[in-house]
Amino acid sequence: MAVPGAFLVPILLLLLLCGLGPYLVAARDQSEVECVVFNEEYMTCTWGNSETLTANYSLYYWYENRSPVVECKHYLQDRGIRFGCHFNQSEIIQFQPFRVLVNASLGGRTLKIPSERMELQDLVKPGTPVNLTIHNMSSNQLQLTWTSPYPKAQCLEHAVKYKSNKDTGWTEHQVKGDTFSFPSVDYEKYYTFYVRSKINSYCGSTKLWSEWSVPVVWGSNSTSKGAVESSNHTLSVTAGAPATLREHSPYKNSYVGV
Numbered sequence: 001m002a003v004p005g006a007f008l009v010p011i012l013l014l015l016l017l018c019g020l021g022p023y024l025v026a027a028r029d030q031s032e033v034e035c036v037v038f039n040e041e042y043m044t045c046t047w048g049n050s051e052t053l054t055a056n057y058s059l060y061y062w063y064e065n066r067s068p069v070v071e072c073k074h075y076l077q078d079r080g081i082r083f084g085c086h087f088n089q090s091e092i093i094q095f096q097p098f099r100v101l102v103n104a105s106l107g108g109r110t111l112k113i114p115s116e117r118m119e120l121q122d123l124v125k126p127g128t129p130v131n132l133t134i135h136n137m138s139s140n141q142l143q144l145t146w147t148s149p150y151p152k153a154q155c156l157e158h159a160v161k162y163k164s165n166k167d168t169g170w171t172e173h174q175v176k177g178d179t180f181s182f183p184s185v186d187y188e189k190y191y192t193f194y195v196r197s198k199i200n201s202y203c204g205s206t207k208l209w210s211e212w213s214v215p216v217v218w219g220s221n222s223t224s225k226g227a228v229e230s231s232n233h234t235l236s237v238t239a240g241a242p243a244t245l246r247e248h249s250p251y252k253n254s255y256v257g258v
Contacts, residue, residue, distance in 0.1 A: 157198060164190065
């Protein structure tokens, strides 16, 4: 005989009070395992946080047709609850199918968090571009250059976004090299530039972009007296540090590192 729906709610509440609640919560709240390789220096695989996890899970990993099953050596924990695993550079192998098994035992019952077969070259997130430098190439042309901490420059593509103080939205361009030319500037404006990077299609298949760089700003400050004169000058910005102009530039007060 079918159980009427009206009786299901009190039954579920009774299960919660009797200690079966963790099974239901664990089964409901878990997300899939997410792995990210950071700049090819290390990798993390995470599966939740201390707010949603109700048991301490263990992670086991292996590379297909290459290595035995190994347990995580360095767990990530929050308030005593495991939510991820840290992998050293020596443990990362690209272009080899990678698999993980994440499970836990709770009250004699085995809980599992689902995961898919992964290719680690498709999970690389490059480091944030640094050393943004603006060169004034002529009376109305700028050139923006930068460097990346990622060790394989040929594997990167970049995005540059910019706007002036009079624009309402950002303009974004895809760039293959580490140079971006801005053909025409208005000396009555100042411009803000950001750069980010990701692995190109020749070295992987990923949608993971780096973080946006520290911004660099070029142009006439609204508090400056008169227009900026034409001259060759260079502005450099390093992540975490303010913008500084080389001492030979006469426009030191016209450039701001945000």
